Amino acid sequence: MYDERQRPDHDHGPLAGFTVGVTAARRADELGALLQRRGASVVHAPALRIVPLADDSELLTATKELIDQVPDVVVATTAIGFRGWVEAADGWGLGEDLLARLRGVELLARGPKVKGAIRAAGLTEEWSPSSESMAEVLDRLLEEGVDGRRIAVQLHGEPLPGFVESLRAAGAEVVPVPVYRWMPPEDIGPVDRLLDAAVTRGLDALTFTSAPAAASLLSRAEDRGLLPELLAALHHDVLPACVGPVTALPLQAKGIDTVQPGRFRLGPLVQLLCQELPGRARALPIAGHRVEIRGHAVMVDGALRPVPPAGMALLRALSRRPGWVVARAELLRALPGAGRDEHAVETAMARLRTALGAPKLIQTVVKRGYRLALDPAADSKYADA
Numbered sequence: 001m002y003d004e005r006q007r008p009d010h011d012h013g014p015l016a017g018f019t020v021g022v023t024a025a026r027r028a029d030e031l032g033a034l035l036q037r038r039g040a041s042v043v044h045a046p047a048l049r050i051v052p053l054a055d056d057s058e059l060l061t062a063t064k065e066l067i068d069q070v071p072d073v074v075v076a077t078t079a080i081g082f083r084g085w086v087e088a089a090d091g092w093g094l095g096e097d098l099l100a101r102l103r104g105v106e107l108l109a110r111g112p113k114v115k116g117a118i119r120a121a122g123l124t125e126e127w128s129p130s131s132e133s134m135a136e137v138l139d140r141l142l143e144e145g146v147d148g149r150r151i152a153v154q155l156h157g158e159p160l161p162g163f164v165e166s167l168r169a170a171g172a173e174v175v176p177v178p179v180y181r182w183m184p185p186e187d188i189g190p191v192d193r194l195l196d197a198a199v200t201r202g203l204d205a206l207t208f209t210s211a212p213a214a215a216s217l218l219s220r221a222e223d224r225g226l227l228p229e230l231l232a233a234l235h236h237d238v239l240p241a242c243v244g245p246v247t248a249l250p251l252q253a254k255g256i257d258t259v260q261p262g263r264f265r266l267g268p269l270v271q272l273l274c275q276e277l278p279g280r281a282r283a284l285p286i287a288g289h290r291v292e293i294r295g296h297a298v299m300v301d302g303a304l305r306p307v308p309p310a311g312m313a314l315l316r317a318l319s320r321r322p323g324w325v326v327a328r329a330e331l332l333r334a335l336p337g338a339g340r341d342e343h344a345v346e347t348a349m350a351r352l353r354t355a356l357g358a359p360k361l362i363q364t365v366v367k368r369g370y371r372l373a374l375d376p377a378a379d380s381k382y383a384d385a
Contacts, residue, residue: 013039017294
């Protein structure tokens with residue numbers, strides 16, 4: 001009978017067998033669904049929470065200030081932020097006044113989504129860069145000349161490195177409009193569990209969609225004394241994936257290289273993971289089979305085989321030296337929390353063989369240990385592994 005677990009990889013999705021951490025507070029469900037649709041297991045822990053707009057006294061103050069003292073230019077940076085600002089102003093009874101002021105100013109939109117939000121509010125942008133780049137917006141403003149001009153910049157939780165400073169250095173009065181503010185999560189438990197999973201290599205990738213979330217996770221790791229371990233994991237075993245270069249800044253400040261999609265959107269971020277993670281998985285020719293070792297599962301000839309954590313620990317220890325005998329004592333040290341009883345290795349090995357569905361992949365070498373049954377043609381390739 002056809003076993004559901006033996007479906008080929010393309011049925012499972014390119015991320016089958018991998019575990020991805022999601023730190024997003026906003027659009028986390030959308031990102032998680034995109035990852036799961038491609039086969040990933042998802043661990044979600046919002047590293048931040050968003051202060052509700054209606055309760056945000058800073059945004060209310062900025063809105064009143066702009067109504068009382070009309071700016072020359074308003075820069076809209078995100079669609080959701082601009083819509084949220086207008087909706088919050090409506091809730092405070094200031095919506096019509098705000099829109100009336102915005103109709104009389106030079107309104108710049110960072111990209112097409114922001115243009116859509118501006119037009120949905122009954123307004124018209126004066127200009128928008130084709131690159132969706134804040135650097136291009138800055139260049140235009142500086143070319144126009146900003147000395148003595150009052151410029152409102154709608155922020156959305158993301159820092160805009162150099163943008164505000166450059167405008168002020170050129171003589172502009174800049175009014176930040178803090179649409180959404182970030183606070184630590186009320187329940188820190190999920191974040192701690194995510195950190196534990198990262199430092200123990202229970203994650204294959206960790207995704208970041210905002211710089212504040214990245215900074216918050218690093219800060220929590222430092223508070224717990226786990227920052228060196230987290231950085232070591234992100235350097236070597238857990239792939240840090242950021243939606244764009246601004247999001248990556250807190251990680252880069254700690255010396256962490258990240259991967260980023262060419263287009264700063266959730267879809268391209270997921271597609272990037274679909275390329276990167278399978279490319280990092282080790283594939284070996286063993287006993288006439290193609291065996292690909294993924295995060296929490298193994299692909300055997302394209303069939304997905306979920307493997308318990310103890311079994312994955314043994315398989316990784318064996319795969320570091322393919323075809324070589326690995327002693328029971330060494331395998332015991334690789335088992336999580338196994339203690340000193342080498343019988344634990346035999347038990348975990350039996351379960352691993354059952355999970356793989358091909359017992360001959362791993363050979364028992366009497367009185368010595370175990371080895372992967374590497375195909376003879378591959379012996380020379382892996383002899384020095």
